[in-house]
Amino acid sequence: MTLRQLDIPASQWRVQDITAVRDVLAHVDTDPELARAWRGSVVLRFAEVPESYPYLNPAIAAFSQNVYSEFPYLLYFLNPDRESGALDSFFASIGALAETPAGVWIVWSDDVERAFFAALAAAAEFAINRGDDWVAVVKGYEYDERQSRSSEIREILVTRGVIPA
Numbered sequence: 001m002t003l004r005q006l007d008i009p010a011s012q013w014r015v016q017d018i019t020a021v022r023d024v025l026a027h028v029d030t031d032p033e034l035a036r037a038w039r040g041s042v043v044l045r046f047a048e049v050p051e052s053y054p055y056l057n058p059a060i061a062a063f064s065q066n067v068y069s070e071f072p073y074l075l076y077f078l079n080p081d082r083e084s085g086a087l088d089s090f091f092a093s094i095g096a097l098a099e100t101p102a103g104v105w106i107v108w109s110d111d112v113e114r115a116f117f118a119a120l121a122a123a124a125e126f127a128i129n130r131g132d133d134w135v136a137v138v139k140g141y142e143y144d145e146r147q148s149r150s151s152e153i154r155e156i157l158v159t160r161g162v163i164p165a
Contacts, residue, residue: 003079004041010048013063021067025077032130035076039132040140042077043084055085055092056099064093068119073126075119080140087141090119120149121156128162 008020021044028038046054054060068074068090078086088104091097096112098105106112120141124134138153157163 001041003043004038005043005045008044008046008063010046013046014059016059016063016066018063018066018070022070025071025074028077029071029073029126029130032132035126035130036132038077039127039137040077040079043079043086044089053088053099053104055088055097056104061092061095061097064089068093072119072122074123075141076123076126076137082143090116117149117152117156121153121160124153124157125160125162128157134163 006021006024012018012020024042028034046057046060049057049060051057055064071077075086075090078084078089080086087106088097091106091112094112094115096107096109096115098107120138123137127134127137134153134157135150138150139148142149154163158165
């Protein structure tokens with residue numbers, strides 16, 4: 001798979017201007033074939049971040065929140081590899097990242113779980129609407145084989161009427 005790096009200039013992320021992402025995704029997500037080709041391939045890179053980890057920066061967290069607000073299915077396009085920061089961009093967007101002396105952590109709660117499943121369901125629904133494999137999208141974000149999220153996402157999709165029971 002070819003990774004597609006979207007460079008976000010400091011002049012945009014500092015003021016939560018999502019133009020760089022909007023311009024690309026607004027074009028890609030209208031063409032089902034192109035959208036499928038881009039699934040799981042996008043990596044966001046933020047220019048001139050003073051912190052060592054960009055998603056701890058409040059302006060980048062706010063930028064991420066704006067992107068997910070406009071593109072709730074963003075996880076469909078982001079590269080799910082842990083090192084790409086896709087999940088941290090999501091968790092930062094809902095204020096669920098925290099830093100301790102031991103590192104960066106997700107502050108997990110029932111609300112965070114619901115928000116995460118909603119984001120995965122949005123990506124899965126986007127996949128279905130583009131003729132893509134929603135299960136593959138969800139599995140991309142499973143890092144522990146013992147904790148599959150597919151059944152929870154399937155239930156959400158059934159409840160929404162996106163797939164049959």
